[in-house]
Amino acid sequence: MSETPAKDDAERPAALAAVQHAGGGEIDRLMSRVAANLRRRGYRVGGVVQSNVMQPGQCRCDMLLEELGTGEVHQISQQLGPGSRGCRLDASLFENVVARVEASLREPLDIFIVNKFGKQEAEGRGLRQAIAEALAAGIPVLVGLNHDYAAAWRDFCGGDGDILAPDEASIGSWLESSLAAAPSPVDA
Amino acid sequence: MKIVVLVKTVTVPVILPGAAPPVVGATAAGPTALINPLDELALEEALRIKDETPDSSVTALSVGGAEAEVGLRRGLALGADKAVHLVSGETAAWDSWATAMALAQALRRIAFDLVLCGGESLDRAAGLVGPYLATFLEIPHVPRIAAIEARDAAALVVRRRVERGDREIIDCPLPALLSVDKGINRPRLPTFQAIARARSQVIDTLPVASLIVPPAGVGALENQVEVVRLSGPKPRRGSASRADATRAAADRRSLMMKGGAPAASERSPLLEGVSDRVLADLGRMLREQGVELETGMNGAGDATAMAVGGRS
Numbered sequence: 270m271s272e273t274p275a276k277d278d279a280e281r282p283a284a285l286a287a288v289q290h291a292g293g294g295e296i297d298r299l300m301s302r303v304a305a306n307l308r309r310r311g312y313r314v315g316g317v318v319q320s321n322v323m324q325p326g327q328c329r330c331d332m333l334l335e336e337l338g339t340g341e342v343h344q345i346s347q348q349l350g351p352g353s354r355g356c357r358l359d360a361s362l363f364e365n366v367v368a369r370v371e372a373s374l375r376e377p378l379d380i381f382i383v384n385k386f387g388k389q390e391a392e393g394r395g396l397r398q399a400i401a402e403a404l405a406a407g408i409p410v411l412v413g414l415n416h417d418y419a420a421a422w423r424d425f426c427g428g429d430g431d432i433l434a435p436d437e438a439s440i441g442s443w444l445e446s447s448l449a450a451a452p453s454p455v456d457a
Numbered sequence: 458m459k460i461v462v463l464v465k466t467v468t469v470p471v472i473l474p475g476a477a478p479p480v481v482g483a484t485a486a487g488p489t490a491l492i493n494p495l496d497e498l499a500l501e502e503a504l505r506i507k508d509e510t511p512d513s514s515v516t517a518l519s520v521g522g523a524e525a526e527v528g529l530r531r532g533l534a535l536g537a538d539k540a541v542h543l544v545s546g547e548t549a550a551w552d553s554w555a556t557a558m559a560l561a562q563a564l565r566r567i568a569f570d571l572v573l574c575g576g577e578s579l580d581r582a583a584g585l586v587g588p589y590l591a592t593f594l595e596i597p598h599v600p601r602i603a604a605i606e607a608r609d610a611a612a613l614v615v616r617r618r619v620e621r622g623d624r625e626i627i628d629c630p631l632p633a634l635l636s637v638d639k640g641i642n643r644p645r646l647p648t649f650q651a652i653a654r655a656r657s658q659v660i661d662t663l664p665v666a667s668l669i670v671p672p673a674g675v676g677a678l679e680n681q682v683e684v685v686r687l688s689g690p691k692p693r694r695g696s697a698s699r700a701d702a703t704r705a706a707a708d709r710r711s712l713m714m715k716g717g718a719p720a721a722s723e724r725s726p727l728l729e730g731v732s733d734r735v736l737a738d739l740g741r742m743l744r745e746q747g748v749e750l751e752t753g754m755n756g757a758g759d760a761t762a763m764a765v766g767g768r769s
Contacts, residue, residue: 285649393646405653427648 284409284447285430287386288440289416294321296413296435300384303411303440304337307380312448314338315373315403316382317366317396332357334366337382338373356388363395371399374406380448384413391421400425409447411440458513458610458631460503461567462537463560463574463586465493466521466528492528495575497535499637501644502605503573504536514538516567520545520559526660534647534655541567545665552682553581557589559678562668564594571613572634576601587636597633603641 290296300318307314314337321330332346343366347359374381381403389395403410414422414432433439468490492500500517507513517532519525520543529540543563545551551559564572572594577584584600591598599615603624607614613629618638629635647655670678704712728735740750 393644397646398652401647401649401652404649405656424646425648427650429650 284443285404285412285426286410286433286440286443286447287412287414287422287426287430288433288435289414289419290435292415292417297321297384299435299437299440300382300411300413301335303437303444304382307382307444308337312379313377314380314382315370315376315378315408316380316399317370318382318384334363336366336369336373338376338378343369358389363389367396367399370396371402374399374402374408378403378408380444381408381410382412383410386412386414386418386422386425388418390425391418397425409444411444458506458510458570458608459516459568460506460513460571460573461516461518461564461569462496462500462503462532463572463590464496464500464517464519464525464528464532465575465578466490466519466524466526467493467579468524490524490527492531493575493578493580495577495579495637495639496528497531497575497644498639498641499573499575499635500532500535500537501642502602502637503571504645505642506571506605506608507536507538516541516569518560518563518567519543520556520563520665529660530652530655530658531647533658533660534651535645536647536651540658540660542660542662543665544662550680551678552680553583553585554589554681555678557586557593558670559665559668560586560590561593562670563663564590566663570631572596572632574634574636576636576638584636587634591634594632594634597629598636599627599629599633600636601638602635603638605635 288296288300297318297320301320304314304316304318316337317334318337320333320335322333330346331344333342334345335342343362345359345363345366346357347362349355349357381400383396383400385396386400387395390397390400400410400412412422431443433443500515503515507515515532515537516539517529517537518541519529522545525542525544529542533540541563543559545559572590574587574590576587578586587600588598599617601618602615603618604616605613606616606626611631613631613633613635615627615629615635617625617627619625665678668678702709728738743750
């Protein structure tokens with residue numbers, strides 16, 4: 270199993286890719302499958318993937334975040350009523366998850382996956398700092414990027430990183446090259 | 458221009474889910490620490506000066522324990538040239554007075570023309586460190602800065618917020634301390650490369666124990682404020698406006714669409730003219746409303762109609 274690089278390695282180029290998509294739930298399912306495959310192969314996967322689940326009797330779905338390191342699922346949305354049009358994200362619940370994800374970076378990881386670089390991240394909040402910390406630690410990072418926030422992503426990356434199509438072949442190819450640079454997992 | 462920005466690391470208060478009544482506390486993974494948002498605005502203002510005046514320097518200064526590094530590294534990632542950590546593990550118990558006293562002692566060792574800070578911190582919101590510090594350093598302090606409009610080597614022209622939405626333009630000699638208000642700017646966001654660089658940059662440390670401070674009395678690193686009690690805000694009474702229930706539904710809807718303002722034809726008449734004429738008109742209107750009147754004299758010797766009864 271690879272070791273998380275020390276702080277001294279912060280200057281080394283980190284593998285970074287964004288899977289650009291047009292929205293919808295398919296990216297959530299795709300990233301979940303990618304994360305599950307990596308875990309099956311023995312890689313230590315950190316980060317979160319989102320899934321939206323419709324509950325009986327509710328007019329809007331619940332937004333859930335699965336912590337990839339622990340498998341714990343956290344609700345981050347609130348029900349605002351049938352006529353509401355406002356953002357359903359519960360910032361307090363989301364901050365709880367962000368804190369847990371940032372704390373998980375203290376553990377050794379082989380890859381960090383965040384299926385969402387959205388409004389919060391574009392405005393400097395949310396998981397933006399966690400993504401930066403993972404990259405600074407030399408951990409390969411794979412991010413789901415809604416194309417509405419592509420400009421904010423470019424600003425964040427400063428021209429670095431790859432843009433991938435939302436399909437398993439593109440992601441698989443990138444993973445092979447990025448993870449090949451790190452030692453193979455002992456339990457693969 | 459040598460600029461020092463005071464940077465505080467604060468923790469985000471999180472309402473723990475499921476707690477009744479709601480409990481403010483840290484998350485299970487530990488509190489989320491971040492740079493105090495108003496300090497980040499102060500830093501942005503300093504960086505804008507540096508962008509326009511390349512020979513300027515920006516130093517981020519923080520006092521505290523290990524948590525202070527979060528704010529300082531954020532400052533470095535955003536573009537501060539240098540970070541100074543005034544190391545003390547006990548600042549959580551320090552009040553604004555002791556914090557300002559420690560910062561003043563540190564600033565006596567750092568050359569500066571301008572000190573910038575946020576008007577208050579997210580956690581304590583006392584807003585006292587800035588004014589105390591300026592007093593200890595014997596330099597001018599301008600609070601609630603909305604804009605830095607002009608500057609030269611010896612002075613700044615700043616705009617500050619005052620009551621009722623007014624603004625004050627102040628010509629402020631340097632050195633000085635400015636406390637910035639929200640809305641002064643939109644802070645830049647660091648790239649991940651800058652965040653990575655900031656992780657490995659050296660932060661200068663200055664132990665509080667190395668500062669020369671009097672052991673007791675004014676000037677000592679002692680708290681001057683005792684927090685007796687903290688309580689939550691009282692619930693506000695609802696203040697929804699209600700349309701007059703005696704009106705027709707269409708009229709009520711029309712009123713609500715206009716924000717409750719009556720139509721021009723429904724507004725109270727404005728009486729104009731010389732006082733005798735106004736009084737006569739007022740008397741007539743009141744009598745039409747059924748109010749009984751007596752006539753008397755006011756202090757100026759004018760005839761005054763006084764209402765003595767209600768509607769008949």
